[in-house]
Amino acid sequence: MRWRDAMRTALYGPDGFFVRERPADHFRTSAQSPHFARAIAALAADVDRALGHPSVFDLVDVGAGRGELLYGVLAALPPPLRRRVRPVAVEVSARGDDGVTWRTELPRGLTGLLLATEWLDNVPLDLTRDGSYLDTELMPCGPVDAADAAWIERWWPAGPADIVEVGRSRDEAWADAAGALDAGLALAVDYGHLRDRRPALPTATGFRDGREVPPAFDGSTDITCHVAMDSIAAAGPDQAGGRLLDQRTALHRLGVTAGRPPLALASTDPLGYVRALAEASEIAELTAAGGLGAHWWLAQWSGLDHREVPLLHPHT
Secondary structure (H helix, E strand, O other): OEHHHHHHHHHHOOOOHHHHOOHHHOOOOHHHOHHHHHHHHHHHHHHHHHOOOOOOEEEEEEOOOOOHHHHHHHHHOOHHHHOOEEEEEEOOOOOOOOOOEEEOOOOOOEEEEEEEEOOHHHOOOEEEEOOEEEEOOOOEEEEOOHHHHHHHHHHOOOOOOOEEEEOHHHHHHHHHHHOOEEEEEEEEEEOEEOHHHOOOOOOOEEEEOOEEEOOOOOOOOEEEOOEEHHHHHHHOOOOOOOEEEEHHHHHHHOOOOOOOOOOOHHHHOHHHHHHHHHHHHHHHHHHOOOOHHHOEEEEEEEOOOHHHOHHHOOOO
16 A cells, blocks of 8 residues: 555545544644644734724634644733634544534635644655655555656755655645635644755654554554745745745744742742753753754735734844
């Protein structure tokens, strides 16, 4: 079976990983952090202002998991905006109504903020080598079609021995998701790479119980591949590629920075010092240059004045 088909079944089939498992039990993401949620809430407020404070502000999380990020953002929003927010979680295994609308399909005609945090790395994709698709054993299983061959030529030129992770399916998924916005901002956050620094070895891997493991196609593991972020940017709304930032820079622009609390606090307020130290440690993890801080943020917009959104200012 082609890698893409096996990955789709393993993740999203009737017994797939995202149907039967709670992802937070298997891997840690930025979306689980209240500090990350606070940054997204600040971004939502900026987008709301740039849109002129619409009567309904759509806040949509694609690949919402169990809603950890969405609930965190809602809790951090300023009350006037919170009262106008229409929160939607899009997930293959939808839950009941708990103040959030859960859907298995993306709604259209949105005005507001659309989030895709570590979703694209789980969009199934093909692996190829020397003009052939690969199966789960990395053996040839049929010739590459013209559309994927064109993608490879443009985005991932490769030698005959190189394995290519073909991102065309991710491009199409992102274009569809970002296209659901009539007005607002679409934000993709993921680990990935650019054309001039494609990985020499495949990034396809699995996660189970907090550990990186070989991918299993029985629904027991997460299966993920890094994202070709520049091809995603080219597929989205035509805004000269939008803004592509690393997470460290993005969070700093949104006011999330780590700093060790003053040592004097340890004497005057020991518990407060411990709490502040823990917070600084959590933020440092989010912004670590060799870790989560190296994740990419792709922000693309339509129907708003991007100059009103500080994250989108073209400065470093």
